[in-house]
Amino acid sequence: MKIAVVRFPGSNCDQDCLRALTDGLGVKAEYVWHKETSIAGFDAVILPGGFSYGDYLRCGAIAAFSPVMQSVIKAANSGMPVFGICNGFQILCETGLLRGALIRNRSLLFLCQPVCLKLENNRTPFTRLSDEGAIFRMPIAHGEGAYYADEQTLEELEEGGQVVFRYVNEDGQPTSEANPNGSRNNIAGICNPAGNVLGLMPHPDRSWDHRLGSEDGLQLFKSLVETLLSVAA
Amino acid sequence: MTPIITPELVRQHGLSEEEFERIKALLGREPNFTELGVFSVMWSEHCSYKNTRRELRKFPTTGSRVLVKAGEENAGVIDIGDGWAVAFKMESHNHPSAVEPFQGAATGVGGIIRDIFTMGARPVFLMNSLRFGPIHGDNDAARKNRKLVRGVVAGIAHYGNCIGVPTIGGEISFDDSYNGNPLVNVLCLGVLKKAEIARGAASGVGNAVFYVGSETGRDGLAGAAFASRDLTEESKADRPAVQVGDPFRGKLLLEACLELLQSGAVAGIQDMGAAGLTCSTCETASRGGTGVQIDLALVPKRETGMSPYEILLSESQERMLIIVRSGEEERVKEVFEKWDLPYAKVGIVTEDGFMRVLNDGSAEVEIPAKQLADDAPVYEREVAIPAAPETIAVSDLAFHDPKDSLIKLLAHPTVASKNWVFRQYDHTVRAGAVVPPGSDAAVFYVREADKFLAATTDCNHLYCRLDPREGAKIAVAEAARNLTCSGAIPLAVTDNLNFGNPYRPENFWQLREAVEGLAEACRRFETPVTGGNVSLYNESPQGTIDPTPTVGMIGLIEDERWTTRQYFQIQGDVIFLIGGVGDEIGGSLYLKTIYGKKAGLPPRLNFDRELAVQKFLRGLIRKGVVKSAHDCSEGGLAVALAECCMSGAEKIGAQIRLSGMSGSSSLANQRLDVSLFNESQSRIVVSVPSQESELVHQDAAQAGIELIRLGSVGGSELTIESSDGTLSWPLDQLHEAWYSSIALALSQQDL
Numbered sequence: 003m004k005i006a007v008v009r010f011p012g013s014n015c016d017q018d019c020l021r022a023l024t025d026g027l028g029v030k031a032e033y034v035w036h037k038e039t040s041i042a043g044f045d046a047v048i049l050p051g052g053f054s055y056g057d058y059l060r061c062g063a064i065a066a067f068s069p070v071m072q073s074v075i076k077a078a079n080s081g082m083p084v085f086g087i088c089n090g091f092q093i094l095c096e097t098g099l100l101r102g103a104l105i106r107n108r109s110l111l112f113l114c115q116p117v118c119l120k121l122e123n124n125r126t127p128f129t130r131l132s133d134e135g136a137i138f139r140m141p142i143a144h145g146e147g148a149y150y151a152d153e154q155t156l157e158e159l160e161e162g163g164q165v166v167f168r169y170v171n172e173d174g175q176p177t178s179e180a181n182p183n184g185s186r187n188n189i190a191g192i193c194n195p196a197g198n199v200l201g202l203m204p205h206p207d208r209s210w211d212h213r214l215g216s217e218d219g220l221q222l223f224k225s226l227v228e229t230l231l232s233v234a235a
Numbered sequence: 236m237t238p239i240i241t242p243e244l245v246r247q248h249g250l251s252e253e254e255f256e257r258i259k260a261l262l263g264r265e266p267n268f269t270e271l272g273v274f275s276v277m278w279s280e281h282c283s284y285k286n287t288r289r290e291l292r293k294f295p296t297t298g299s300r301v302l303v304k305a306g307e308e309n310a311g312v313i314d315i316g317d318g319w320a321v322a323f324k325m326e327s328h329n330h331p332s333a334v335e336p337f338q339g340a341a342t343g344v345g346g347i348i349r350d351i352f353t354m355g356a357r358p359v360f361l362m363n364s365l366r367f368g369p370i371h372g373d374n375d376a377a378r379k380n381r382k383l384v385r386g387v388v389a390g391i392a393h394y395g396n397c398i399g400v401p402t403i404g405g406e407i408s409f410d411d412s413y414n415g416n417p418l419v420n421v422l423c424l425g426v427l428k429k430a431e432i433a434r435g436a437a438s439g440v441g442n443a444v445f446y447v448g449s450e451t452g453r454d455g456l457a458g459a460a461f462a463s464r465d466l467t468e469e470s471k472a473d474r475p476a477v478q479v480g481d482p483f484r485g486k487l488l489l490e491a492c493l494e495l496l497q498s499g500a501v502a503g504i505q506d507m508g509a510a511g512l513t514c515s516t517c518e519t520a521s522r523g524g525t526g527v528q529i530d531l532a533l534v535p536k537r538e539t540g541m542s543p544y545e546i547l548l549s550e551s552q553e554r555m556l557i558i559v560r561s562g563e564e565e566r567v568k569e570v571f572e573k574w575d576l577p578y579a580k581v582g583i584v585t586e587d588g589f590m591r592v593l594n595d596g597s598a599e600v601e602i603p604a605k606q607l608a609d610d611a612p613v614y615e616r617e618v619a620i621p622a623a624p625e626t627i628a629v630s631d632l633a634f635h636d637p638k639d640s641l642i643k644l645l646a647h648p649t650v651a652s653k654n655w656v657f658r659q660y661d662h663t664v665r666a667g668a669v670v671p672p673g674s675d676a677a678v679f680y681v682r683e684a685d686k687f688l689a690a691t692t693d694c695n696h697l698y699c700r701l702d703p704r705e706g707a708k709i710a711v712a713e714a715a716r717n718l719t720c721s722g723a724i725p726l727a728v729t730d731n732l733n734f735g736n737p738y739r740p741e742n743f744w745q746l747r748e749a750v751e752g753l754a755e756a757c758r759r760f761e762t763p764v765t766g767g768n769v770s771l772y773n774e775s776p777q778g779t780i781d782p783t784p785t786v787g788m789i790g791l792i793e794d795e796r797w798t799t800r801q802y803f804q805i806q807g808d809v810i811f812l813i814g815g816v817g818d819e820i821g822g823s824l825y826l827k828t829i830y831g832k833k834a835g836l837p838p839r840l841n842f843d844r845e846l847a848v849q850k851f852l853r854g855l856i857r858k859g860v861v862k863s864a865h866d867c868s869e870g871g872l873a874v875a876l877a878e879c880c881m882s883g884a885e886k887i888g889a890q891i892r893l894s895g896m897s898g899s900s901s902l903a904n905q906r907l908d909v910s911l912f913n914e915s916q917s918r919i920v921v922s923v924p925s926q927e928s929e930l931v932h933q934d935a936a937q938a939g940i941e942l943i944r945l946g947s948v949g950g951s952e953l954t955i956e957s958s959d960g961t962l963s964w965p966l967d968q969l970h971e972a973w974y975s976s977i978a979l980a981l982s983q984q985d986l
Contacts, residue, residue, distance in 0.1 A: 011575065012483050014399025018666045021682060035573075051664075053397045056483030112392050112659045141663040143396070208663045213680050213795070 003230045005031040006044040008074070010054035010065045015087065018207040019050040026210040026220050029227050036068040045230045046083040046127075047074050049090030051143075051205065061104060061146050062092030071097060083127040083226055084199045088144055091191070091201030100192055100201045101159065102151030104144075108184025112145040116215070117182055117204055119190050120170040123163050126197040127229035128222045137174055138167070138218040140204040142182055147203040149185035149192070159192055167191035167202060237268040237542075244268075248275035254612055261606050269544045269592075269599050274607070276510035276548055277517065280771050283611030286737040287769045290750040294764040295757050300726060301765060308435050308522075309350045309506065311765020312427075313727045315791055319684035320432070322354040323424035325364070325692070325729040325787040327770040332419040335477040336386025337393070340419050342455075342480040344394040345552055347423040349506035352489050353555070355433030355496050356425025359665060360679050361395050363405040363421045364692040364731070364785045368414035370648055370980045376414050378985045383417050384656075385981060391421070392659040397482035398489065402660035403668050404677030405692050408649045412696070415775030420731040420768075422692060422787040426681050433496055435505040437519035437527050437558045437584045442502050444516075444527055444582040445567050448488045448554040451512070452537035454479050455550025484553040484576070491574040492555060498570070500563035507554040513547045515556040516582075517590040520604035523558075527604065528591040529582030543599045547592065558584060618747055619740030624701045627821055627835035629909055635829050637873070637908050638962050642972045644870040644912070645877055647828050651976035652882075673882055674801045675865055676721040678792065687792035689723035695869065696781035697822045698837035703745040706822075707752030707784045708840045709916060713868060714788035715760045719849040720864040720919060722797035722856050723790030728757055730767035730786055735779035737771050745782040746771075753784055759842045762788060797856050801865035802883035806949040808862050808922040810879075810889060811931060812872065814848050815941040817915025818905060824869040825912035838916045845917040851940045852919055860927040867918040873911040873955070875920050876945075877969050880953050886966045888950035893957040907959045922948055 005023055009016045016033060023031035031048075034041060041047060055064035065071060071093070078084045078099050086094040094100040107113055119138040124130055132138075151159065159165055167190040171180040176188040183203075191202035206219025238244060245255045248271055258266055258274050266274060280286055296305045302320055303312035310324035328343025344361060351358045365387060368380040395402045400423070437444070455478030495501055503523060505515045512534070520527040531546050541549075559567055564580065571578040585591070590607060592600035644650055657672040669687065670678035676691040693714040699706030715725040730753060735742040757764055767787075773780040792798055803810075820826055821835025855861050867875045880889055893910060923931055928944070935942035954963045 011487055012397070014397075014486065014664055018664070021666065025682070052399060053483060053486070056397070056481070058483070112396055112661070114396075114661045114663060115658055143661040143663055145396075205663065208666045211666065213669050214663075214666055 003030060003045050003234060004043060005029065006034040006041055006047045007031055008036065008047060008049050008070055009033045010036045010052070010068060012054045012056055013050050013052035015051035015205070015207050019048050019087065022207045022210040022220065022223055027223055027227055034070060036070050039069045039073060041070065041073050041077055046226055047077065049084070049086040049093050050207065051088030051090060054089055054093065062089060062096040065093045066096035075099060078199050081196065081198050083229065085128055085226065086201045087205060087207060088203055091203055094199060094201045099194060099199050101155050102149055104146050104203065105148045105150050106146050107148055113182055114141065114143040115182065116141050118170050118172055118180065119167040119204060120174050121166070122168055123166045123193065126166060126193050126200055128200045128225050129166060131225040131228060132221055135174065137170065139216040140206055140209040140219050142204045144203055148183040149189040151186060156187055160187065162195055164192050164195065165189055166193050166200060240265060240268065240271060245271065248272065249279060250275055254278060257612060262602065269547060270602060272544045272548050273513050273600055273602065276513055277607050278611040282510050282514060284769055285611045286614050286616050286771065287746065288613045289615060290747055293750055293754040295754060296763050298761065298763040301763055302429065303432060305764055305766045309353045311727070311729065312354060312432055313765060314429060315684065315686050317684065318429050319426060319686060320429045321424055321426055321789065322351050322356040323422065323729055323789055324350055324766045325420055325422040325731045325785065326350065326768040327731050327733060328419045328421065329417065329733065329770050329773055331477040332387055332417055333415065336383045337390040338477055338479050340387040340390030341394040342478045342552055343419050343421045344391055345480045345482065345485050346508045347421045348398060348400060348485065348489065349508065351423045351425035352492055353433065353435060353504055353506045354425065354427065355431050356427035357493060358400045358423050358425040359667065359681055361400050361402040361421060361423050362677065362690055362692055362787065363391060363402065364694065365407045366413045366418035366696065366783060367409050368411060369409050380414065381981055381985050387417065387419055388656050388659055394480055394482040396661040398486045399664050401662045401664045401668055403662045403679055404672040404690065407653055407656065408696060410696060410781060412778065412781040414777050416773050416780050418733050418773065418783055420785050422729060424690065424789065426684050433501065433504050435519055436503045436522035437525050438523040439502050439560065440525060440584050440586045442561055442584045443559045443564055443580050444529060444584060445557040445559055445578055446534055446554065446581045447557055447571055447578040448576060449481065449484050449551055450535040450537035450577055451546055451549045452551045453541065453545055453549060456545060456548055478550045478552050480552050487574045487576050488553050488555065491570050491576055495566060495570045498566050500559055500566035501557055502560045503558035505556050507556060509550065511548065511550050517604040517608045519556060519558060520590055521608035523584065526585035526587045526589040526591065527582060528585050528593065530593040533579050533581040535577040535579050543592065543594045616737050616743040617740040618744035620744055621741040625834040627826065627832065629820065629906055632830055634906065634908065637911050638964065640825065640829050640908065640912065641873050641877060641964065643828055644824060644874050645969060645973040646976040647824060648977050648980070649824060650870050650874055652974045653977060654974065655978035655981055669798060670721060670800055674721065675717040676723065676790070678721055678798050687795055687798060689718045689721045689790040689792055691717040692785055692787045693717065694783050694785040696783045697827060697833055699749060699783060700781040700833060701822045701835065701837045703748040703782050704752035705837055705840060707749040708756040709838065710784060710786040711753060711756035711760060712840050712845050712916060713866065714786045715762065716849060716866045716919065718788055718790035719852050720799060720801065720866055722799040723792045724853065725760055725762045725788055725790045728762045728764045728786055728788050730764055730784060732769045733773050733780065733783040733785065734771050735774045742779060749782055749784040753786070759846065796859065799856055799861055799864050801879060802863055803879045803887045803889060803922050803948045804862045806887065807925060808948040809925045809928045810891065810920065810922050810945040810947060812918060812920055812943040812945050813852060813940060814918035816872070816910050816943065817913045817918060818909055819915045820909055820913045823871065823912060823914045825871065838914050840916050847938060847940060848917045848919065851935065851938045852921065855931060855934065860923045860930060861921050862924065863922045865920050867920065868914065871912040871914050877953055877973070879920055880966055881970050881973060886970060887948060888952045888966055889946060889948055890950060891946040891955045893955060907957055
């Protein structure tokens, strides 16, 4: 089993993602350069955070057209687990693998702070080890992380169980105060209808080690590894 | 058409008649226009330290951990054990930030990051030390200051967040003296293997000289010379002297350079910072004892029609000069094409010792590199001792209700929570910020090396204004104290000397006093100075800034379990004050905030006492009994206690008794406000589990340390009982004053 961590020019959480997998879980993970045209040999793909291609034009807009993404899109459509974190989520929206868009934070300022998330769908490869309703603590760090979609899309996402994580307060309530960036319906992470593509603005790659104040993020990578192992078995 | 060299032109280039004569003697002829420009930037204060070099020699620069000394390379390097080392340095971008805060601050970050990876180190964190004029109030100065704060913070965030180097802490103070002249000092630290230190020398005659990174444009023309002048009303016209940063290019350059360094192809590497191509060519040649010849036709350019003068003096960002071992040139091509970055072979290393620049086949510049880089004139400036500051007698000060004073001090932006600022900095990237911004020191886990580092920046400008020597000593002592409070042993220092025009004798006296104070303190704390920066001419039409010799200090936490935070943790823990109640209010924030006075004799530092207090605390931390530790600084004991209650994720109260304390002989005759708000040094508030308090008493007695049991942690109020009665503040009230002060000021619309 081998997990790909894609490196775009401007990725800056690539090392953190790789370490979460290799140091945090002891699984095999390797970088894949954005100019590669194949991801053969890999069983899952992580799109890390950062500022791919400088986030010029729009966050994630150029990365969506990079050579490697064409094969990632194909793999995702045939069921391979693909996990976009922060800028990776933005890229997934730009490719159309996920619906909606990430726009400027409500405050118009970059925000780096811990948030609480509630898990609302544990039927994805990334969340199967946790109970629905479980609270996760992770940091966010983004300037353009407000999830936006039109009413109809939101309705479909909600009904289809595609809202995987929501910003909540310590009591698990999705209040306006608990919503750090003005995301619609407090959405922090969504998946595609099949559940194999997940986008998440907060950073599990920065919350997998007791030294960082939270190990909650490790649970997502663990779930992914379990999924891959069970498929292989 | 190249201008004719006239005395007027020489003067415009900031060179004195005497310096021009020296140039002619050195060349054996008159310089041409381009060469005049080259000398003007290399012999500017910014590049040559011509007015401060003699003073800087007073710093202790050696120590068992020092691998690269101050001044030797782009940044100092120290040993942190197990084959690992760190390169770190602080640098200012004050002038650019005054006229164009966003880009000024952003390129300050970019520049210091390049200095670090030039050493072969991977940058792992950033810190900063900022100074602004007051931000509260409905007046032009406050409005302008608010714009500066927003711009500087956004600029730091823009560059640091994008390049993926976490900004993990620092300090910000506000004072009238910084009106129109903010200070933006940025520190970067990088980690590397001890055996892989890169050098900025053009070694190996015949080796190729490569230019890599962004194309050269007309931005930042002669920024080094701009930074070596006073700021005036006309300084805005110098906006073209401010560079424009591109953190995306910076990130690519960082990765490409580290990759190329790993390949072993690099003989020497130097960033193009101040004075750009000029500085990097002559400095690498000077360090290598060689010459460097480049051809301007080969330099990647962003604009057409640039003159040799413009190409050589441009400070376009994200550029490096790399000397490549012969036979390895293909490597450069591979790596830089991979990262889609411009690169070009622009010249070769020669043996004749000249910096030679070819233009259209003939030599446009031909200057002995070593003399250009190292033989700038060195001056001894005049000093004059200014009038002694106004003395203060407590009895002359009308008593002000301490209940209100504490609220006012907590709301003073120098003390108030910096959450509005720190939230905009990505401090969690690289997954290493163990103690995030807001504690005494930031603590960062460097995964590559499996080491816990602590870092802090400190300087109290009020003390330095009133007594620069003592203020500088205290800056070092406080930095070391902050590291000690976080569980670290202090290792080394980088400094940023921010002063006024050195040609004013009072200013130069301040600088000399401060340097001597820093030097003495660094000797006593065994923290050598490994590098830094001097920023002079920090004057605006409103006057000169308070002298600000900022100290950045790095420490090592040898065991993860010793990591200590400033805030109270557990109900029922006993609170101790190490070092006594104190009585010095001169230079205090209390005097300034409540009485509007920047006056009096600032606190005295007793080295022996300070060292003993820190040693004692480190001993306690190592025994595992300390739950929190926070030093008393601005605002004294009362502010320290309030911060201990509020700066954690959960607020937690404290019950303090100042009456009937053992070991506080002087307290009986002292006014309560003096006890609460004095800023006597070498004092630390700690909390320990009650069952350990006997051990703390014993250890203190044995070490001869003054120790006072203040009370205990718990409740939802901060309560201070004294012979004058009981003061009590609900935590919510303290928190509101402290937490929202800066955010409220800065979130208002300033049209």
